Amino acid sequence: MNVTPDPAVAPLAGLRVVDLSSTLPGAQFSQFFADAGADVIMVEPPGGSPVRDYPGWPGLLRSRRSITLDVHDDSDRDVLRGLLAEADVMVSTMRPSTAERLGMTAERLSADYPRLVVASITGWGSNSPWSHYKGYEGLVMAKAGVLHNKRQLTSRPGPAYVSVPYASWGAAQCAVHGVLAALHERERSGHGQVVESNLVLGIGAMDPYNWFYEMVLERYPGAYTPQDVAYDDQGRPAAPLLFALLIAPSSDGTWLQFAQTAPRLMQAWLTELGLIEWLADPKWKGFPVLEDPDLRQEFWWEMISRVGQRSLAEWQEAFERNPDVSAEVFRTPTGAFEHPQVVHEGRAITVEHPVLGPVKQPSTQIQVNGRPLTEPTAAPMPGDHSAELRALAAAATPLGSSTDASSGLPLDGITILEFGVMFAGPYGATLLTDLGARVIKIEEAGGDNIRVLVPFPEAGGAKVLQGKESVVVDLRSEEGQAIVHELVKGVDVVLQCFRAGAAKRTRVDEETLKSIKPDLVYISAVGYGVDGPYGARPAYAPSVGAAMGLASVDGRGRNDTPHSDEEIRNGARTLHAANAVPVAQADGVAALGVASTIMLGLYARDRGTSMDGITTTMLGSALGALMHLNNEYDGATSLPVVDEGFWGIHALYRIYPAEDGFVFLAAPKESEWAPLVTALEPYVDLGGDARFATFEARREHDAELTEVLAGIFGKRAKLEWENELQSQDVGCVEVTERNSEGLLQSDEYYEAGYSVDAVSPIFDEHRRIAPVLHFSRSATKADAGCTIGQHTDSVLGEFGYSAEQLGDFRKRGVIA
Structure with a gap:
């Protein structure tokens, strides 16, 4: 469906954004501004932005202009200065150390461009003890405990790799509302400033309730039985919520996510399944809270079996007949385009690209009066607008100067x-x-x-x-x-x-x-x-995650048709971990x-x-969060999928067992191989092994490289590896085996600035998540x-x- 919105509605028309980012959260940030009508100038290095490696780059990079600049070259930096002179917003995903080296610190930018609002999106934040670490999503999710929260993606012991880039989305959206708040404040003061967001707090913001559950468990040891996993060690249901959020395949193999969370909805569903009479039997007293794990297993499997007695079409007829019973089909990211509500709202659009042809992609995250916020235009190829933008930079004059001034709360009075x-x-x-x-x-x-x-x-x-x-x-x-x-x-x-x-x-x-x-x-x-x-x-x-493809991505496609009872049991467990763990959903x-x-x-x-009619939906946000994947066009590539064991995507981006736990290694770029070889020279001669001599060879012999690295990492403690490799700027961290919501309020993370003190009428003095933004x-x-x-x-x-x-x-x- 193609919809032409009223261009007069474009709320950011005339606003100029210079995008210096090279990672997913930066692209997600500037996509929001481009979709809202801003003039987004994308600064790409020679060879193009790394964001173009994502299959969804046509959607991520749409509605903007592209210039090729080498920011390490003096003359190109002069061009950049010209672009910034008349810009309203700049976004960067540089590490603080890189920004320092290039003269792009908060202090320098504020001095040179007094009205500029700068979004700095990093992995760890500029004041964290880990600010010098590389900001890969996997590193952040590992050290912040998220891979532990999601451990039931796999049946093996230990943490599991998370495929959906929740932390990137979180940091990007935090930066969006932070920059808009700074622009709002600029209307009063005339001053710009630097707004910082980071992936740690981006993921920390997502949990709806588990932060305080973890706090209660810590405060009152022994008073409550922790229930942070849905299934016990034998694969039996451990949480009553699994009955309400049942995941089961129909008779024709389509996985369904039910959500019968209210008592009346559960009663209606058990009636539909023919199980309401069971509750009259004293055997099931207290349902859905059943103390005996074997009874939980029996009732759960009976529900699954009865779902499996009907086809998808039969279930859809039941949903039409009985509005108190509903379920969502587990869809792939592109399969989400066929969801009836997505179709109704025109949230799947086709943009004609001059090189790729028609590209089907999500429309704007926000709609107005039932229409996309703007009509997206095709993503540029690298450097498409270099000539015109160099001329623009040469003719630029600063927007104006002002003396720096401190400010109160940016939304004071709202x-x-x-x-x-x-x-x-x-x-x-x-x-x-x-x-x-x-x-x-x-x-x-x-x-x-x-x-x-x-x-x-x-x-x-x-x-x-x-x-x-x-x-x-x-x-x-x-x-x-x-x-x-x-x-x-x-x-x-x-x-x-x-x-x-x-x-x-x-x-x-x-x-x-x-x-x-x-x-x-x-x-x-x-x-x-x-x-x-x-x-x-x-x-x-869970319903939205199933419908829009979040569960399919995190669950390694375990929503494929099952062919045995074992595949049904394993699939249900994996899809629940992919879809309903509070830390990221x-x-x-x-x-x-x-x-x-x-x-x-x-x-x-x-x-x-x-x-008028400003609308944002859970469906639309989930579609936007998967924009890096859910574009359809001829010749579209695909990203590597997590391996069967949920360790990672290849030898140089995955979890490895250490002597006392696990580490996460992140060295996926060609430029990161030589530092890794040097760092591991005391333990193995990777540089002398012909199987790993080139990037292509390492991919061909990925299993052998994994085996070699596993043998090395297993011989030392996780923090020893982190300290040694990080000292040589190799991406490696411990995988923290504690739930993220509890970890972020621990002393170490509190001192790092990820949680702060607050006083509540219920909890008295306690630690809550820190504000997700820092303003200069x-x-x-x-x-x-x-x-x-x-x-x-x-x-x-x-x-x-x-x-x-x-x-x-x-x-x-x-x-x-």
């Missing part, structure tokens, strides 16, 4: 009114509280369901409620709606995360609220969409995109651009969560309601 539950939409607003936005969360009397998701009071919602004010209002009552309408008069943004039709029923829809405040920025951050065949369905992270992917969407709406308003001028803050309705009286009093009115409202259940 108020967001939030209508939403759980994580994907609301956490987008949470991220902006760290930048100074005030977020007033409207809750029902019982509170957001995420508050009770973890069996410890408030632990489930503590992360998503950080920095917010909770106001309990009955939106089903006319008086409650009138209260909300009064609040709208004093806010800048409304964020609504309801299923299709719900906002209109409660009179918090865009038309109603903009009639009260015409310049309101109204964002719909929903699961499937604001209308369409799936718009009214509840969206859960579709909820986090979407939440980070929501923050970017809110900031785009705000900055568009700053620039006098009115946008602006400040950030790190507040804790709130209790249900904690701010009802103070907020409503601020908006003019008297104590007598509040008492009357409370007596009649309008507020709580």
Whole structure:
């Protein structure tokens, strides 16, 4: 489907971005700006950007201009300076040491280009003890514990390689909303600044609730039984949630992800399966919480078997007949284009490329009024615009100068009114509280369901409620709606995360609220969409991950047709680990995109651009996160797939057992071979082995190289290897065998700046994830969560309601 949007809507038209990045998160960052109408100039080295090695480069690099420059050459650096002189934004993925060497530090850039906003996206952050380490995704995910969280991707003991670049997406989206916040602040101050994001906090932001679960386990040892794996050592179900989130193949071999998480949905499903009568038997007392692992196994397998008695078509008929039962098909990244909701919204577009021909790819992450934000144009070939951009640089004059000045919180004075539950939409607003936005969360009397998701009071919602004010209002009552309408008069943004039709029923829809405040920025951050065949369905992270291909990528295609009971058991376990482990899943992917969407709406308003129907969905964000893979065109290449054992993708980018655990080696580039050979000379003569003499030979003899390296790494401790190889700038780290959410609040990672102190009404003093951004001028803050309705009286009093009115409202259940 090709849709032509109204070019007047392009919110960043006239904004210039210079992209110096050479890695995936930089490309994802600048793609967002290009899709929003900015003039993105891509600076490529001779030979082209490494991003072009991704099969999805036509989508990642679309709608921009390309110039070839060697930034190590003095004359080319002069051209770069000319481009930066009139730029609004620059993005770089250099390590801090490289930026220092090239004279592109925060201090130097601020002095030379006072109005420039710089996005610096690194692996570890500039102030971390590991800031000099290479920023490969695998290194970050290994040391940050994510490969341990995902260990049940494989049946062998130990960590497992994660294929979806969650950390890159996280760091890129953090940089997007950080830069837009800095541009918003520039409207007041006239000053640019450097905004830093990193992959460690990019992945740390994704977990919806496990941070506080890990904290509770640490605080109260022995009080709770840790349940951080879905299956026990014998492959039996260990978590009650597996019954609600059942993964099973149909009779014709199509894997389905169910999501019957509410009690009424589970009852409807068990009735559909003919299993509701089983619960009358005392044998199953307490279901879904069954203490006996053999009973859990029996019930789980019976459910799988009954799913397997019907074909996909028969199940789809059941879903049409019974709206309380639903499932998503596990699709590949390109198979996601055929999803009915994707088709309905026109989220799969075809862009004609002058060299490649037609390229099918996802449309823009954000839509307006049901259409793409802009109409993407074909990605350039390397240096396509070199001549015109060199002329532009030569004629450039600086945008203006100003003296540097410190700043407060970049979003100071901005108020967001939030209508939403759980994580994907609301956490987008949470991220902006760290930048100074005030977020007033409207809750029902019982509170957001995420508050009770973890069996410890408030632990489930503590992360998503950080920095917010909770106001309990009955939106089903006319008086409650009138209260909300009064609040709208004093806010800048409304964020609504309801299923299709719900906002209109409660009179918090865009038309109603903009009639009260015409310049309101109204964002719909929903699961499937604001209308369409799936718009009214509840969206859960496992459902979206299955539907859009996240699970297929992380699960090594284990969604292929199974041919035995063993393949069904193994496939179900792998797909669950690929799809539903909290540390990295579709909820986090979407939440980070929501923050970017809110900031785009705000900055568009700053620039006098009115946008209606701003919509971001979990489906659209998941499609965008896989843009590096999900382009279809003749001659498209494919990336290496993780090996059967989930160790890695080849000998030079994988996990190896060490004497006391595991290490991750990352030396995939041709230029990294010689340093690796030198570093390992005391242990093996790799340079003298003809099998490994060239890049092509190493690929041909990958299994032999793996065997040689495995023999070496197994003889020393993991931190010894990390320290020795990193001292020679070879990418190697320990694989930390602790869940990431607990690790990031440990003393070592707290001292490294990845967590900070906060004080909560529930948890008192505790450590929470650090603000995901660092600004060279602006400040950030790190507040804790709130209790249900904690701010009802103070907020409503601020908006003019008297104590007598509040008492009357409370007596009649309008507020709580």
